[in-house]
Amino acid sequence: MTDISPHDTGSLPSPNGDGGSGATGEFVQQWRNAAYNCFSSGHKFCREVCPVMQVTRNESWTPTAFHANVVAMEQGELQLTDIADDYVNCTGCGACELRCPNTLFTGDFYRFRTRTVDLVKAMRALAVDQGIHQPGWQRWNLLTDERSHEPVLGEVPVSQDHVRDWSQGLDIPVGGESILFVDCEAAFYRTSVPRAVAQILRRAGYEFGLMNEQWCCGGPAAEMGYLEQSQRFARHNLDDWRAGGVKRVLVLDPHDYITFTEDYPKYFGEEYDIEIVLVVELFAEMIADGRLAPSVPIERTITYHDPCRLNKRKGIWQAPRQILSAIPGLTFHDVDRVTQWSYCSGGGGGLPIEKPELTARISESRVDKAAQLGVDTLVSACPWSERPLSEAGDAKAIDVVDIHELLAESLGIEVGGRRGQ
Template sequence: MPDPEKRFAEEWRDAAYNCFSSGHKFCREVCPVMQVTGNESWSPTAFHANVVAMEQGSLEVADVAADYVNCTGCGACELRCPNSLFTGDFYRFRTRTVDLVKGVRSLAVRQEVHQPAWRRWNELTAERTHEPVADGVSQERVRDWAQGLDLTVGGETILFVDCEAAFYRPSVPRSVACVLGLAGYGFGLMNEQWCCGGPAAEMGYEEQARRFAEHNLADWRASGVRRVLVLDPHDYITFTEDYPKYFGEAFDIEVVLVVELLAALIREGRLAPHVPVERTVTYHDPCRLNKRKGIWQEPREILRAIPGLTFHDVDRVSQWSYCSGAGGGLAVEKPELTAKISEMRMGKAAELGVDTLVTACPWAERPLTAAGEARSIGVVDLHELLAESLGVAP
């Protein structure tokens, strides 16, 4: 076994054995990939068992790297794992399957074991400094969504707009800008915004992710930025988990999730939704908010503040097993599997008799919209819905 694989197996040995020896496999119930494939090699349990086999010298990363594509990074398995539920409080132990998957992917890339679509995606991202989410992606167009909004560059507070929203869903950041402007909440934009680097890290291209992070942090420091507003849950994970890991205590930027900010502005009376929106809706919890960060109340506060809505909800624990399939790079390497997961999620919405599924994740919106067409269920972004009710929809 090559030394990097040996060191990795030693690092993850205890966590892998802890999972492998428990035998409960409750994680399979909530894993979106397992729900649509039933493939045991793609289960959270198997991801840990492979490390046990690597530690014993029975497998190498090249033998199993392709299996680790089949994870959206949603984190449901960690919540459902008895090792987290029963021993977490006492032993301060939590199953870290998401980190393990990212670790194996990174190890594979360092060992020159690549997945073809991921490799090409990251090559294009490196060339353009932005992900290839649409035609015409380039540094020169990263602020096109803000045309006509009279926004400044720099300042103490800036809005970071992810690649998907900036190039493919520009009405989402425009809605955010209009709503914050209505509330009198000032902010600017980055001088030269690159991709956050999170997707590269999730696919195993950690060196590229760090390079992008270093650029963005340097841009913030040069412009006097102290606070970064984030509308995308994936960016929120990157800025609150990856960047602190890269920079340690030197990362002293406050990261604010826009959904939480908007809920607070409504509570303070600075925003008052008043235009009725006549829809029957349910809410899709983005995995990286509900499952990964425990953020579920604020989106529902916003929905309940919008007049005209008929809101059919399910509890947040039930949504542990709900996923769009768009995370963790799955949609890049296996779009057909993402489509199946989105179709399953839309089936849950159809059971509630709604005409609209609301989400707060630009990345989830694309596959969910495709799945909703067959059921005549529309997909609407929460930020846009609020802007409509406030009368400032772009």
């Protein structure tokens, strides 16, 4: 496993740090320049697009505060124990990074982007390294370690024995050059989504299999600060891919996509040569070249919810709209300023686990914005966003539908499985 360089100003602190002031001092040195850049700027751009700030108005939970704390730690005004709890209040959406003046005014020329999401992850990892735990996150990761999958909120049984239950009756082989990785939320709770994806791939003649022993991707553990666990799970999955001759991994969940394209390369360096394919982009290509031809009209008035990890973090916003434009019968009302003000569901960054009430408020705000467009359906491409959005949508009589399921319906495919409601 490749070590993450301590000289990288955005790198996460080692889980084997020397503890006490030494580890904290090293952390401050890694992040001080970024912190001063933010602290000295003082703009409100980042605060006003932060989904947590929008519903709480708590200045201690803003991107500016997250950076200012590093300055205060360097000056000896704050200790890690004073501020660790504040860093729970971030969904990892990345809106602040896009709206930061340092990104807006220098990014195009210098290819620079403020890295608040990485700072939050690093601070959480430092806290765990120093024995400071959030109770919900600690329990979640202990259960994930025990079951090799995230426990998934609710009463759904989660274990290695059930990870492929969603594929019952589909006769999907194990192994092959291309495999479909199904995130824990979809594999155990929202099984209609992977069933839709698998059957659409079959319709297009795309050959794929499943992992021999799929574990959680490890991304949520890293987001909550449990870096050693994340790396251990990543090692297992990469070894499983290698043993099965896998060359490419198809992913339907944006959180997995971020983990496989950002975290795994940091962990493994040149050893990591797996191609990662986002299913939404693949389906858009298949529609464009005629391998998929949606023909069943779907009479709905919709808007699209951009998953933060696709739009804000990866700049992927066109492919899902290409899919929706190809489905007959839809009346599509898009949100304003798609590439700048993409909204958040509150379903990321471990927030639903530690503060479900805050996630609910953010989802309610998102559904309110959809209701203002006069739609009856909110379409998403992220299983983790669909649970809180569905709960908020019930109060507004707005149905929340996954884009893969919608495409399958227009292709005349009977999906089956659980929609998680």
